[in-house]
Amino acid sequence: MIELHQVSHSFGDVEALAGIDLAVGEHEFVAVIGRSGCGKSTLLRLVAGLLTPTSGRIAVAGEPVVRPRRDVSVMFQRPALLPWRSVLANVLLPVEVLRLPGAHQAHELLELVGLAGFEKRLPHELSGGMQQRVALCRSLIQQPRVMLMDEPFSALDALTREELSQELQRVQLELPRAVVLVTHSIEEAVLLADRIVVLSPRPGRVHRVVEVPVPRPRALGQAGLDDVSRELRGLLGVTA
Numbered sequence: 001m002i003e004l005h006q007v008s009h010s011f012g013d014v015e016a017l018a019g020i021d022l023a024v025g026e027h028e029f030v031a032v033i034g035r036s037g038c039g040k041s042t043l044l045r046l047v048a049g050l051l052t053p054t055s056g057r058i059a060v061a062g063e064p065v066v067r068p069r070r071d072v073s074v075m076f077q078r079p080a081l082l083p084w085r086s087v088l089a090n091v092l093l094p095v096e097v098l099r100l101p102g103a104h105q106a107h108e109l110l111e112l113v114g115l116a117g118f119e120k121r122l123p124h125e126l127s128g129g130m131q132q133r134v135a136l137c138r139s140l141i142q143q144p145r146v147m148l149m150d151e152p153f154s155a156l157d158a159l160t161r162e163e164l165s166q167e168l169q170r171v172q173l174e175l176p177r178a179v180v181l182v183t184h185s186i187e188e189a190v191l192l193a194d195r196i197v198v199l200s201p202r203p204g205r206v207h208r209v210v211e212v213p214v215p216r217p218r219a220l221g222q223a224g225l226d227d228v229s230r231e232l233r234g235l236l237g238v239t240a
């Protein structure tokens with residue numbers, strides 16, 4: 001579903017990514033992890049069509065990426081909800097703007113993430129975790145073939161973050177897609193991903209791709225995930 005061939009990107013003199021080769025399958029969940037500044041967000045923005053690579057090729061569903069596509073959704077660290085629109089109206093935004101079908105799914109999606117009954121609330125009446133759940137529904141209503149997520153839970157407290165990771169696991173089991181998740185959290189990566197791409201420090205290169213050979217549903221800290229976490233800590237040079 002996503003293919004990157006020898007993708008490099010520089011911002012002026014700053015070489016952010018070099019020679020990235022990566023393929024993500026139709027229903028595959030790939031996490032990208034690496035030290036701060038190694039180019040994780042740049043990689044995601046390239047796949048989203050928000051940046052054009054300095055060299056190399058990127059394709060989604062067999063077509064070169066030249067601009068943002070409506071079947072590719074992007075979720076960032078902050079939910080970026082419109083404050084004057086209700087929960088339901090925020091979820092429906094892509095349907096209205098892109099003139100897509102599927103408005104009837106909004107209630108179903110809100111129920112899927114535990115927000116049934118909150119349709120008429122305004123964003124400021126919700127906790128950070130609930131707001132990010134609304135952002136997740138807004139991504140899903142677009143019926144994307146590809147979901148790109150840039151540290152979507154990193155602004156949340158630890159407990160909410162765990163809850164939302166579990167929720168994302170459930171959503172991916174029910175509505176599988178190609179997902180690329182950028183995260184700093186080793187635990188989140190091993191819980192959610194089929195494969196984890198470890199980038200080396202600047203310029204970011206694929207240092208290693210680690211498989212998570214544990215069936216789903218998975219639980220945080222589950223036996224088997226520990227081994228993968230340890231391997232990742234070693235690769236990232238984390239000592240704890």
Ligand SMILES: Nc1ncnc2c1ncn2[C@@H]1O[C@H](COP(=O)(O)OP(=O)(O)OP(=O)(O)O)[C@@H](O)[C@H]1O
Nearest residue numbers: 011014016034035036037038039040041042043202
């Ligand atoms: N618009 C820009 N202009 C110039 N340099 C940039 C720009 N965006 C990113 N960079 C640089 O490119 C490199 C990669 O940045 P990027 O944000 O992709 O890293 P990251 O791995 O996502 O970092 P973090 O984990 O801290 O979010 C960094 O050195 C950054 O300073």
